[in-house]
Amino acid sequence: MEDFLNSYDLTEVAFIHRMSLYHAVMDYFSDIKRLKDYQPIERVYEIKIKAYETYWLLRRKPLQLLSQMEDDKLMYINEKFLLVRLASFMLGDMMTVPLVGDRGKAFKNYLDTLYYYLKFRRCDPQAIELMLLAFEAGKLM
Numbered sequence: 001m002e003d004f005l006n007s008y009d010l011t012e013v014a015f016i017h018r019m020s021l022y023h024a025v026m027d028y029f030s031d032i033k034r035l036k037d038y039q040p041i042e043r044v045y046e047i048k049i050k051a052y053e054t055y056w057l058l059r060r061k062p063l064q065l066l067s068q069m070e071d072d073k074l075m076y077i078n079e080k081f082l083l084v085r086l087a088s089f090m091l092g093d094m095m096t097v098p099l100v101g102d103r104g105k106a107f108k109n110y111l112d113t114l115y116y117y118l119k120f121r122r123c124d125p126q127a128i129e130l131m132l133l134a135f136e137a138g139k140l141m
Contacts, residue, residue, distance in 0.1 A: 001063060004081045014077055017064045024060035028052050031125070047136070050089050051129035054082050058118060079118040087111055090135050110135065 001021070005011050031052050032044055061078045099107050114131060117123060 001081060004084060005063075010074070010077070012066075013074060014063055014065050017062050020060045020064070021062035024056040024062055027060070028056045031056070047132045048125075048129055050086070051125045051132060054086060054128050055123065055125040058082055058123070076119050079115060082118055083111060083115045086114065086132070090132065110138075 001016050005014055005016075032049070035041070035044065035048075058078060063077045063081055065074055065077065098104070117131070
């Protein structure tokens with residue numbers, strides 16, 4: 001989160017609310033523990049981890065604005081952070097490869113839809129997991 005704030009030059013207008021972040025982390029670990037207790041699994045796979053992390057960070061909204069802004073472009077700062085985080089996760093090693101042409105356009109459309117979903121739709125960890133799995137399936141195609 002600090003890297004996000006620094007790289008987008010937001011340190012003067014936003015901060016990390018430590019207690020909200022703490023609660024998001026605790027809620028995440030509680031959910032993962034419940035999953036592991038319910039299902040006989042030893043390790044949770046990476047997509048499920050990212051989905052639950054995203055869900056709880058979205059719910060707790062640890063990125064806060066220092067003051068009310070007249071410009072509402074930062075109103076969805078948590079959703080923007082999570083979008084950047086998910087895009088980085090989805091691209092993985094491909095982050096250094098420029099996406100151009102139809103592939104670049106398709107990925108941008110996917111990100112726009114994902115951002116809209118994070119902002120305006122009710123999402124749970126399972127829905128986020130499905131979005132990430134769908135992206136992985138799309139990469140194979």
